[in-house]
Amino acid sequence: MLVNYCNPIISGFHPDPSICRVGDDYYLVTSSFEYFPGVPLFHSKDLVNWQQIGHVLTRTSQLNLRKAGSSGGIYAPTIRHHDGLFYMTTTNVSGGGNFYVYTDDPWGEWSDPVYVDQPGIDPDLFFDEDGTVYYTTSNDTIGQGAYQSRIDVQTGERLSDISLVWKGSGGQFPEAPHLYRIGEWYYLMISEGGTEYGHMVTVARSRRPDGPYEGCPHNPILSHRSLLKPVHATGHADLVQAADGSWWAVFLGIRPVGYPMHHHLGRETFIAPVSWTEEGWPVIGDHGTVGEAMPAGRLPLQPQPELPVRDDFDNPVLAPCWTFLRTPDHENWSLTDKSGSLTLYGSPVTLNEADTPAFIGRRQQHFAGRFAAQLSFVPQQNGEEAGLTVFMNERFHYEIAVTRTAGERKLIFRRKLGTLWKIENEMPWFSDTVVLTVTADKSHYVFGFAEEGKEQVVFGKGECGLLSTEVAGGFTGVFIAMYATGNGVHALAPAHFDWFDYEAYE
Known part of the structure; x- marks a missing residue:
């Protein structure tokens, strides 16, 4: 056979x-x-x-x-x-x-x-x-x-x-x-x-x-x-x-989608x-x-067990799939400051800079999937922000996040595409905890949120092709990441990520 x-x-x-x-x-x-x-x-x-x-x-x-x-x-x-x-x-x-x-x-x-x-x-x-x-x-x-x-x-x-x-x-x-x-x-x-x-x-x-x-x-x-x-x-x-x-x-290849291909x-x-x-x-x-x-010829195939969907951040070290954007600042993150959580401390650096933000992410490895994290975050000063990003580079990325603007806590969905930057949806936010979600297929990312015990609400949408190499340039690929920033200053409030799910649909 x-x-x-x-x-x-x-x-x-x-x-x-x-x-x-x-x-x-x-x-x-x-x-x-x-x-x-x-x-x-x-x-x-x-x-x-x-x-x-x-x-x-x-x-x-x-x-x-x-x-x-x-x-x-x-x-x-x-x-x-x-x-x-x-x-x-x-x-x-x-x-x-x-x-x-x-x-x-x-x-x-x-x-x-x-x-x-x-x-x-x-x-x-x-x-x-x-x-x-x-x-x-x-x-x-x-x-x-x-x-x-x-x-x-x-x-x-x-x-x-x-x-x-x-x-x-x-x-x-x-x-x-x-x-x-x-x-x-x-x-x-x-x-x-x-x-x-x-x-x-x-x-x-x-x-x-x-x-x-x-x-x-x-x-x-x-x-x-x-x-x-x-x-x-x-x-x-x-x-x-x-x-x-x-x-x-072994060799590299790409799997482009759509026309023109990306x-x-x-x-x-x-x-x-x-x-x-x-x-x-x-x-x-x-x-x-x-x-x-x-x-496969005569290769003695030995399938690996599937990785768990959820990372509860209970281990003393990060799993191998997690990476930082450039050399990390150790004061920007912790696995011990809140037991069973990954804590990020927002630095002045934003995702729009070729620098080292408070960012821990993993590669998107499947076209279709659901990526989610439970965030506990109470921003104390204007500009403090934490959430999930779908990130290609500092010029091309999407976010769903909790932030504080003009003294008001808000939930926002934002897209940055080259020189175009826009908060496309926002609403007042009063809860200290939220589940942020990104659902992907070959053509789109759908961003949503849910309060504890309630149904998910769709909050924004972005095209996958606009984060592609053919548009954004470079040699890398998309990351799904947790991040925090003070948008120019050090944030006072920690962002606690209680868990992160990576669920592949293919």
């Missing part, structure tokens, strides 16, 4: 996947950009069902996002295992450049950064059989293509000059290099065309790790350019060999089988295309 698996394997804003296998265990990382902690880390036993076990960059000594603009911060990571250690290398484009961290236990803490004096982005670490370590980046500052040096992995010091090893097949933005030794060949796989609708994966090979490289005559080996498919922008791939000897590729969940992680031609070239999926349902 043939068994299929479903793509994406990690939904929502989880782009630029990289993967490694250690025995029967698989580990995968993705980009995180301006969100903290950095580099989500996943574990799987079967390549299809994944559990987030944490993040790689969890300390401010590893990651400073204070000056990160929207879609700045942490770009594409690579994860590798060598001689008992896990390595993750990435770029902080907002400060510090290329670095790697390491650990002997991926479930625990990772080291402080080791920086590499090599420009570019999307770094790759390759450990050759003779002990030589190659560091490869894509570098538009020098010239488009994959650039490489040898490094001392103990110190990060370069042991050679940086040299161009392959320009790619001719597409724009040759990026995301990954180097492998398979048999007698060294394979260099990159992405071209930009991480958009023209995205594609190409590959070259050489008898030497430093080239010269010969491009595959069948390039691109993965692309959905100009195809009528539910998945687009496929690219940024990484190869892994399963325990049974089969080969697989996507708001962000770039997601997909997987496809890899076959090999008689000449020894890799072929991803069905001659370079993939579907939402794909044959």
Whole structure:
């Protein structure tokens, strides 16, 4: 009996996947950009069902996002295992450049950064059989293509000059290099065309790790350019060999909706089988295309238990799904100030600034769902505000919130779309507690509220497409977040979120 698996394997804003296998265990990382902690880390036993076990960059000594603009911060990571250690290398484009961290236990803490004096982005670490370590980046500052040096992995010091090893097949933005030794060949796989609708994966090979490289005559080996498919922008791939000897590729893709097409969940992680031609070239999926349902082959599928809908904030630490917007200020939040609640203290920073507001959110990973939180909040001074936001970036977001204006407490629904900003609905509010809700489908968000023991009231509506990458720009995806602000001053009143629900409908 043939068994299929479903793509994406990690939904929502989880782009630029990289993967490694250690025995029967698989580990995968993705980009995180301006969100903290950095580099989500996943574990799987079967390549299809994944559990987030944490993040790689969890300390401010590893990651400073204070000056990160929207879609700045942490770009594409690579994860590798060598001689008992896990390595993750990435770029902080907002400060510090290329670095790697390491650990002997991926479930625990990772080291402080080791920086590499090599420009570019999307770094790759390759450990050759003779002990030589190659560091490869894509570098538009020098010239488009994959650039490489040898490094001392103990110190990060370069042991050679940086040299161009392959320009790619001719597409724009040759990026995301990954180097492998398979048999007698060294394979260099990159992405071209930009991480958009023209995205594609190409590959070259050489008898030497430093080239010269010969491009595959069948390039691109993965692309959905100009195809009528539910998945687009496929690219940024990484190869892994399963325990049974089969080969697989993880890669990013998007699932746009509507016409003209737009996507708001962000770039997601997909997987496809890899076959090999008689000449020894890799072929991803069905001659370079993939579907939402794909044959699992001999993979020993082990579905993960579903995560609970409700987070009661009873644990001493936040669940791995929760993230902050840039490096958090610890005085802005607490899990202990009110037992069984997440407490936010509004700072002067608002959601309209490329800064660090009191904001704790999670990625929207499903088109259809209901997201809700119970908020206890009594604003003490004008401008204090707390609620739920559907957030793409500081220029594009929607809110339902409790605030205080001209001495009066109000419930508001607001939309910010570029330079357009409007409170579209408001009403006096007298209760100290409210349940705020966001219900989503592929086209709209519906915002509502409910008093204790009463029916939900619809209070506002916003289009998903106006928070899409095609409108709002950038490389991220939509977050559903709890937030608080003093709108220019420090808020006096704490905002207590007693629980948060994430209920998927698909």
